[in-house]
Amino acid sequence: MSIKPFGVEIINGPQHWAIIQQQQGKGTIQLTGISSVMEGDVPVSAQVYARLVMEDGTGDVVSWTRCLMGDRGAWKLLLTDIPAGGLYRLETCLRLEERQPMELATRGDMIHHIGVGDIWVIAGQSNAAGYGRGAVSDPPMLGVHLLRHNGKWDLATHPFNESTQTRQSLNGEPVNPGHSPYLAFAKQVREETGIPIGLLQTALGGSPLSRWNPDEEGDLYRNMMNVIESAGGSVRGMLWYQGCSDCDEGNAASYLDRFCRMAEYWRSELCNKKLPILTVQLNRNAGYAEGEEGNHGWGKVRDAQRMAAMKLDQVYVVPSLDSPLSDIIHNSPAGNLLLGGRLAKMAVAGVYGKAVPPRAPNIIKAEVGRSLREGKLTVLLEFGDVAGELFAVGPGERIFSIHDEAGVEGVAQWRILDKNKVELALPRTLQGAACVHGYYEANPSAFPILDTGTYMPMLAFYGVAIQQEDKGE
Template structure:
């Protein structure tokens, strides 16, 4: 059947989210127009407009398109206010008839929004492998660019590979629940902005697959997906590190992660692009000394990245439940998604009402008030006060030149302070670790202001108090 009126050849897909800049977005359209063969006309003009999908209210009034040879046309529509969902309409005006409501038909594009795009990157807990039921339904305004290259209403599983055009991040098994629908819902609720999610993660992927200075094949795939969505994004949602928890790669994790961040920001021409990260949860397989050290090094690198790289943030996950030995459960994912959303709201959307940061070790000093020395730990980002829900658990460990020093007791001695009491005097440099192991205690000190646990830390040198 011959198509008549206005036919859109290039433009946003249905369900697409367009990245806003300073509260507005733009889109480009092009196509052809045609009428029935027997129809005689002296002039034709293509128009385009944008209306609110919910009530038909005009958002951008009819705009004339540039008419070109061969019955083609094009237009760039600027100044589209952040929001939606919107419907894009076209029509064909014949012989300058001013009654555009009765102009010849034109193609439409439904359910588009102008908001913020967030890239999901990392390995399996970013891809989403939470198993089991939970109430986390789709919501209009939270959309997903699926692996088949088409925009859709976001729903789990995000990284499923039906008709995928991206073999680079095709999963070997069917994934499950992920944290990022919950993330999008909270951000949309607080900002009113539609959220578009670009899924680029792959289960089991090491950092070298994301670092252009090494292998970088998933980095290149991510950049291609970003380009297909318009080339501009609001930030990166990063959850990765388990595959680097080995002696060879854990020691260089921070340097390589920073290189990756530099490449992302350079290639996207966004020097302060936010990177929201998750400090690793746990792995419940039997652990060796080397594996414990490697997990500690990666978690510490993640903590340090948020301290030394501008606009990099991290949230804890060690208190989140699992659905197998290493993958966060749907309940755990809901917690992580909310924590990431609060970080975004507090630091990127500057919502001053949100407390978002987890307790983070800021000072490790000697106390010499008793016969045997003690160590005072102080924490930043405590909005309430610290509480111990597992005061007998082995959360902390201390080592010196002679090996591990037994902690006879640890207790909370101030609003943001924990004291470790030691069984013997140290020899030489002494270091403290907190929840560093592959499978540490689940009962970590909490901040009553947020009920988030402290971030894990590894090999922090004890210093003399000034």
């Protein structure tokens, strides 16, 4: 025996587990639906009500509110100024007459686990999609939710980029993905800001920057914007991890300009000139075997990532060269936890303004030294953003190389001076204009120079000009 539906039905509104992007600490929920009385009831003046309550049982956020009634039981409601927070539960009911107690009103649909907070978009290639393999403790957290490929919000759990019942076929992975850095990121931001965090996964393994740049192919850019629109059209920021597929000579040389242009498109379409973009400088390719020429492409892309954070406001970069791998190129779950934590600290400080952003050591100057060391010419490197002091985990490792008209040559002897300077003892006299590289190879030293204040390695750099005294005539 079928029972005729009755009460309040929500036709349009947030999904269960949805995160609603806040605007200046407030959120908005728009609802529409239909209502009908139970067979045998004789309503005097049927009226739909809705309210928003704390899901932990601590009380109302928005008390019972009359909805605007239309023909044949249709109704609608716009709830504004909902405070950032949650999780919330939205309840509806149908009051058959004005004096009827709300507790005895006819049933209505409910929406569970709603948060008003910030949405972050994940974009890039495989290390953004999440390919970490192996066991690690990284459990879900209420208030950290994910819009899955099937178009439904859910509690965020690994793997993020799996494509069950996908509506996002364009960024579906060819194999099952694994562990991602962004659950750890979102949980830490949630804990330190107190607001729910939503994640939109739009990354695709192996994708070059051209697929994210409207000036080039741009298909993944358009896919990303469609996903953002499906989540309400507004986000707090971007999580970008990409570059391995652009390390060929042609694409590497133009990476900085193309990234900046891409960021400009993102910000324009999302109507936010200062949209935060958190990036990761490339880790290593442990299986690289394509020769010295290819090394320069990796160096150029890493340097472009370093320079983008210096050139563009609200673009941040964290290093990854100390992150362990699951295979020759993908960060392991332990490495993802490390990177997720770094990104979270950067977001909490730089985006949410709760501290000074913990930046990695970044080269600011290279100049020929004023004195010789054991009869050799020296070059002095000076670094900014050093919170403690520079510390060498593996002294004697080949980290730096000089590049001049005679070619590229590694520097075998170097030492740390003061808290933020490194002195290189050059293997030969510089020939003409010269520059210095640091960690530029596809698979550089496994023992980077660290900052004792943050324990982050220095950012890799490429082609930093060495200032030389004019010799005159």
